[in-house]
Amino acid sequence: MFRLICKLREIPSIWLYFLSLVLIILVGIPFSKDFLEEQAIAGAIKTTQIAFGSMPLKPEQEQFVKSIADEIGIANKLIIRKMNHNALAQFGYHNAFAYNPQLYSLFPIESVSFLFISEGFFEDLSLEEQRFLIGHEMIHIKHGHLNYLIMCLLLFFAILVFFAWQIRKRIKLIVQCWVSYRYQIYVMRMVTFVLLCVCNIGTSGADFAYRRYIEKEADCVSMQLLNSYDGCMKLTERWHKECKLALHNPYFGLTSDHPSCAERQAYCLELQNQFNQKDLI
Ligand SMILES: [Zn+2]
Numbered sequence: 001m002f003r004l005i006c007k008l009r010e011i012p013s014i015w016l017y018f019l020s021l022v023l024i025i026l027v028g029i030p031f032s033k034d035f036l037e038e039q040a041i042a043g044a045i046k047t048t049q050i051a052f053g054s055m056p057l058k059p060e061q062e063q064f065v066k067s068i069a070d071e072i073g074i075a076n077k078l079i080i081r082k083m084n085h086n087a088l089a090q091f092g093y094h095n096a097f098a099y100n101p102q103l104y105s106l107f108p109i110e111s112v113s114f115l116f117i118s119e120g121f122f123e124d125l126s127l128e129e130q131r132f133l134i135g136h137e138m139i140h141i142k143h144g145h146l147n148y149l150i151m152c153l154l155l156f157f158a159i160l161v162f163f164a165w166q167i168r169k170r171i172k173l174i175v176q177c178w179v180s181y182r183y184q185i186y187v188m189r190m191v192t193f194v195l196l197c198v199c200n201i202g203t204s205g206a207d208f209a210y211r212r213y214i215e216k217e218a219d220c221v222s223m224q225l226l227n228s229y230d231g232c233m234k235l236t237e238r239w240h241k242e243c244k245l246a247l248h249n250p251y252f253g254l255t256s257d258h259p260s261c262a263e264r265q266a267y268c269l270e271l272q273n274q275f276n277q278k279d280l281i
Contacts, residue, residue: 044101044109045079052099052116053084061122065115065134072138072225076111083116092243093120094235098137100147108147115141129238132231135222143221145214149207157203164195211257219264220271229272236261236268 056062057080065080083091091097099114115137121130140146168191175187223229239245240261249256253263 040103041101041109041112044103045112048099048101048114049081052087052114053081055082055084056080057082057117061117064130065117068131068134068226069138072135072142072222074113074138074141076113076141078113078115078141080115080117083118087116088118091116091118093118094125094238094243096121096133096137098140100141100144102147102150106151108144110144110147113141125238126231126234128228128231129235130231131226132222132228132235135226135228136218139218139222139225140214143214143217145218149210153203153207156206157199160199160202161196164199168192168195205254208255208257212253212259215258216263216267219259220267223268223271224275227275229268229275232268233265236264 057065062080066078069078083095087097095118097116099116101109101112101114103109115134121133125133168188171191172188175184175191179187219232223232240247245261247260247262249258249260249263253260259267
């Protein structure tokens with residue numbers, strides 16, 4: 001014990017101060033975990049509302065949305081707000097989007113979800129269209145589609161960079177054999193640039209492919225649960241005619257994060273036919 005005290009006296013006081021601070025924090029976290037969690041949730045909710053909108057809907061509109069959430073089986077707390085101007089510019093008229101607040105844009109707070117509704121949604125869309133679109137967003141919430149997307153994409157990018165680095169090492173050996181010493185640095189800079197571009201394109205491609213997949217899943221599951229096939233057909237028709245959304249996505253859809261209107265209508269009709277045939281049996 002005496003030796004320990006002597007050792008401690010040798011440590012500069014500033015380090016002892018930091019050490020005690022870390023100890024206090026480490027001991028304090030388990031006791032104040034609930035408090036910290038509450039603070040984190042409150043902070044994330046506030047930031048989300050500042051970003052996308054904080055105005056509540058009319059009580060009857062909120063009730064309508066919550067009745068669809070109940071049909072889908074949403075268990076966590078749902079906060080429904082009107083889109084602000086920034087969100088409206090980003091997501092457009094006649095639209096709705098679900099959002100799970102995240103800490104540092106990485107760690108989802110799964111107990112709370114937001115649904116933002118645009119101007120004109122309740123006024124201009126038919127009941128069938130509203131049910132389809134709200135149901136679609138509820139499936140995103142229920143399945144936690146976007147909860148870990150950024151984290152997974154960062155991990156995917158890191159894996160690609162690792163492989164690119166291995167390829168770069170092999171290319172460097174070839175360059176050292178075949179290119180004169182004077183130009184080697186320029187060639188390697190070009191190689192690094194190209195490999196980083198490939199990593200970026202690969203990550204964007206994976207992001208688009210995943211987003212197309214979850215869009216189709218949200219469409220199909222919500223249509224089957226809510227029997228909202230007609231809503232899907234009418235809304236995609238409206239998006240094509242009024243909002244000028246493309247009927248077919250360019251480049252085989254590889255650069256799009258949503259299925260095209262034609263794709264949506266095709267799988268909607270297929271599911272509706274299956275549903276009708278079941279009814280006949
Ligand atoms: Zn969606």
